[in-house]
Amino acid sequence: MLTENELKRYERQIRIFGADGQERLKNAKVFVAGAGGLGSAISIYLAAAGIGGIRIVDHEKIELSNLNRQILYCDEDVGREKAASAEEKLKKINPDVSLEAISETIEENNVLELVGDFDLIVDAMDNFHTRYLLNRTAIVKNIPFFYGAINGLYGQATTIIPGKTACLRCIFPEPPLSMTFPVVGATCGVIGCIQVTEIVKYIVKMGSSLENRLLLWDGLNAKIDEIEIERNPSCEDCGWK
Amino acid sequence: MKVTVRPFLFIRDALGDQREIEVKLNSSATISDLLTTLRREYGLPDEIPIGRGVFELFHGNEVRNMVILKDGRNIRFLEGMETKLEDGAEIALFPPVVGG
Ligand SMILES: [Zn+2]
Numbered sequence: 001m002l003t004e005n006e007l008k009r010y011e012r013q014i015r016i017f018g019a020d021g022q023e024r025l026k027n028a029k030v031f032v033a034g035a036g037g038l039g040s041a042i043s044i045y046l047a048a049a050g051i052g053g054i055r056i057v058d059h060e061k062i063e064l065s066n067l068n069r070q071i072l073y074c075d076e077d078v079g080r081e082k083a084a085s086a087e088e089k090l091k092k093i094n095p096d097v098s099l100e101a102i103s104e105t106i107e108e109n110n111v112l113e114l115v116g117d118f119d120l121i122v123d124a125m126d127n128f129h130t131r132y133l134l135n136r137t138a139i140v141k142n143i144p145f146f147y148g149a150i151n152g153l154y155g156q157a158t159t160i161i162p163g164k165t166a167c168l169r170c171i172f173p174e175p176p177l178s179m180t181f182p183v184v185g186a187t188c189g190v191i192g193c194i195q196v197t198e199i200v201k202y203i204v205k206m207g208s209s210l211e212n213r214l215l216l217w218d219g220l221n222a223k224i225d226e227i228e229i230e231r232n233p234s235c236e237d238c239g240w241k
Numbered sequence: 242m243k244v245t246v247r248p249f250l251f252i253r254d255a256l257g258d259q260r261e262i263e264v265k266l267n268s269s270a271t272i273s274d275l276l277t278t279l280r281r282e283y284g285l286p287d288e289i290p291i292g293r294g295v296f297e298l299f300h301g302n303e304v305r306n307m308v309i310l311k312d313g314r315n316i317r318f319l320e321g322m323e324t325k326l327e328d329g330a331e332i333a334l335f336p337p338v339v340g341g
């Protein structure tokens with residue numbers, strides 16, 4: 001049941017989702033992989049929306065050059081661990097949310113445990129090595145994986161439902177060449193908010209999602225496009241599913 | 242035969258900001274032939290300048306940072322560069338995006 005306070009706090013979105021939808025959000029547990037630019041936008045909007053359980057994992061410390069996009073952090077946070085600082089900010093944004101921030105590197109040997117019994121994984125990583133790990137983990141645990149990535153003024157997102165949609169490996173069979181990428185902060189906001197919109201709809205069971213569709217955001221020319229994608233039956237990650 | 246090329250993001254800009262490009266090819270053409278045609282006749286460049294940086298699409302004849310889908314399937318899962326094309330095939334070209 002929602003409390004008096006919650007009914008008031010979420011009034012404007014309960015008009016769309018209903019009290020039962022809001023309760024679903026309250027009971028949901030979302031795993032956020034990364035607390036950088038995407039992770040900042042994603043975790044702030046998840047917390048504000050009243051997602052009941054949020055676990056966010058990032059091993060880095062805050063640097064001055066992060067602050068153009070990582071809006072969870074302030075000037076005075078430079079040098080601190082992202083996890084500790086993120087936890088503090090997100091609890092202030094919404095004290096009702098059960099929030100856990102973990103300062104660890106997501107790796108092959110800890111990913112299953114880190115994701116635990118969470119309902120879904122949202123991708124806020126900056127590399128494909130970890131994205132493939134998360135993709136495989138989502139398939140093994142049979143939970144959705146919300147992919148998002150950015151480069152400068154460009155971004156992409158898709159929603160992966162194991163056994164139903166193309167997975168990340170179906171779209172990108174091999175990791176793109178690693179390169180340092182420029183980032184415009186607002187691009188993280190655009191893509192992160194698209195990912196959160198997908199998550200919220202998934203939880204309250206509304207609308208249609210980015211299943212088998214890769215959304216492309218071209219901020220330079222202010223254009224949104226999409227590509228239809230198909231599962232690869234012989235995909236090394238999801239082919240068995 | 243004719244295939245439809247749909248370029249995205251800055252690859253689309255590099256091809257004159259066209260949403261779709263119809264390309265005529267001979268009946269036994271492959272992805273490799275299509276790319277050669279796009280480079281020779283449609284001005285698909287080896288590198289695309291982005292802001293102060295450069296995004297490399299081709300290194301010699303090797304495709305670098307470009308995902309190629311034929312009818313929604315990555316060509317790596319098909320025959321790669323030797324993937325055969327048919328009349329009406331849809332080819333999507335887009336750059337991978339990595340950052341977070
Ligand atoms: Zn797959």
